[in-house]
Amino acid sequence: MSDATTQLAGTCPECDFTIEAEDLTAGETLACPECLLTLRVDEVTPERALSLTAVEVDLRDWGQ
Numbered sequence: 932m933s934d935a936t937t938q939l940a941g942t943c944p945e946c947d948f949t950i951e952a953e954d955l956t957a958g959e960t961l962a963c964p965e966c967l968l969t970l971r972v973d974e975v976t977p978e979r980a981l982s983l984t985a986v987e988v989d990l991r992d993w994g995q
């Protein structure tokens with residue numbers, strides 16, 4: 932067994948919290964554990980760094 936980790940790490944664009952995950956692929960979403968913002972994985976680099984973008988959640992709650 933290789934001891935190479937599959938751990939991924941990224942930084943929340945909102946609060947700069949370092950987010951670690953074991954297995955994510957581009958297009959998946961996750962919630963920042965710090966600010967609870969919904970983030971989408973734009974890219975997973977060969978260095979196992981996550982490129983994260985905040986997602987505008989469509990709440991359909993604009994007070995209509």
Ligand SMILES: [Zn+2]
Nearest residue numbers: 943946963966
């Ligand atoms: Zn955050």
